[in-house]
Amino acid sequence: MIMGLRRYCCVAAAAAAALAAISGAALAQNYPSRNITLVLPFAAGSGTDTTTRLISQHLSQALGVGIVIENKAGANGMLAATYVARSAPDGYTLLVTTNTTHSANPYLLKSLTYDPVKDFTPIARTGDLPFMLVINPDIPANTVAELIALAKKDPGKYSYASGSSSASVSGATFARLAGIDLLHVPYKSSPPALTDVIAGRISMMFIDVPTGLPHVNAKVLKPLAVTTKRKSALLPDLPTMDDTVKGFDITSWQGYLGPSNMPKDVVVRLNAEIRKIIERPDIKSQLAERGMEAFSGTPEEFEAFLKEQLVLWEKLIADAGIEKQ
Template identity: 90%
Template sequence: MIEGLRHYCCVVAAAAAALAAISGAALAQTYPTRNITLVLPFAAGSGTDTTTRLISKELGVALGVGMVIDNRAGANGSIAASYVARSAPDGYTLFVTTNTTHSANPYLLKNMSYDPLKDFTPIARTGDLPFMLVIHPDIPANSVAELIALAKKEPGKYSYASGSSSAIVSGATFARLAGIDLLHVPYKSSPPALTDVIAGRVSMMFIDVPTGLPHVNAKALKALAVTTKRKSALLPELPTMDETVKGFDITSWQGYLGPANMPKDIVTKLNAEIRKVVERPDIKSQLAERGMEAFSGTPEEFEAFLKEQLVLWEKLITAAGIEKQ
């Protein structure tokens, strides 16, 4: 009798698993049937916002539905991250984010309202957003070395703005490695921070290329260097920070995630369509014009990358001497 019961339970379990697989496959075949909301942790006009609008337009065409951009800036991206983490894992609420929420926040914030790994489903990485150091044009420096010399001559006179974790960590790392005293002025997001640098209320800022480049081209800001250890293909004329400040190497990544426990078939479908968009030569070119180095990969590769980045950013933030807020 016991053996019969065991056999019955096994049959029921197998049937349930088969039914779930069939249901998941059927769901993926019909998905999506309505608009998809893309939640962003930064304000409109930020680098992530600019590049996401381009990608999402093409992604919506491929999926046959509208893509709604929902900018939820604040708390260093935690407001947006928490919202997505608590959303239904049905593929209709996705998170387009960066290292701010998923690499740096665990080491910048005392109170975390989400877990960057357990609360999310990795879907696809979409590329890197290189950062650059920009200063107000009235500052008499045309290189990183000249800026350091000015800061050493008048300790505490110069300040740096931040609107993201990359900007926070870059500024603190610069001050530490160069041995200079800089005042940190934090902002809710990059656009208002950049406005104050352009107005001369703050001396400098580490800003993503898509957001800062138009102002550099308009001569409203001076660009001194990129933050990556290797020169950026997007800005080959700019030197790297590492050429003057040895050991400086900071890159911002971008990618799509969903709430935890999303159906695998939906993740696979989204990943395939995102990769098709990102790998199109015309889209790559347009993203490059906006300052983004576009590329992608599998969900598994993205998940492994997220784990590696958590280790890297813990080292960066610890080395910079930044205390949790």
């Protein structure tokens, strides 16, 4: 009797697996047949939002369906990431995100409601969003060294805003490496943080180039340096933080992920279409104007990169002395 029951269970399990494979194949063959939703962990007007809207226009044309962008800012991107992680793995709800949700949050937040590896399917990395240090123009400093001197002269007088994990970790890293006392003022997203820096209520912030560049060009923010160790091709005249604060090297990546267990054929299709868009010279140029260094690769390369970034950001956050909140 027990052996018969075991045989029945094995047959049932095999049948279920076969049915799932057939269903997955059918899904991939007909994909996509309706609108796709791209969920973003940041507010409208952020760097991720701006670049995603450009890419999504062409992705919509390539796939022949509409693409809806849904901004779910809040909780350091955890709201958006959790929403996608719990969505059906059918390719119709995707996350366009950065290192905030998938590299930094595991080491910044005590109660993370998703696993950055197990709960997601990597689809395509789309490039890097370099950050830069900007200050209110009324602050009498034109270089990072001059800003450090001011902060050392008046400890605790100067503050930095943050609207993302990259900005938060960059600010803490700057304070530690430069040996200065800065007040951290966190925000839900970058646009309102920038508003307060421009108004002079906050002294400075590290901001992604796409979001900050229009304000720099309008002369309402003063740029001092980029956060990458090498100069940015997007801002060749701007020095690096490492020129003054040795060892400073932080950048932000961007990419597309879906819920775990997405059909392989759907992932391959999405990756191929996204890469075609990213590799077009005209799109690269338009993304560069928005402050993004665009490039891509395979889902497997993106998966390996994500795991490497978790190791890197664990060290960055530990070295900055940031405790989980």
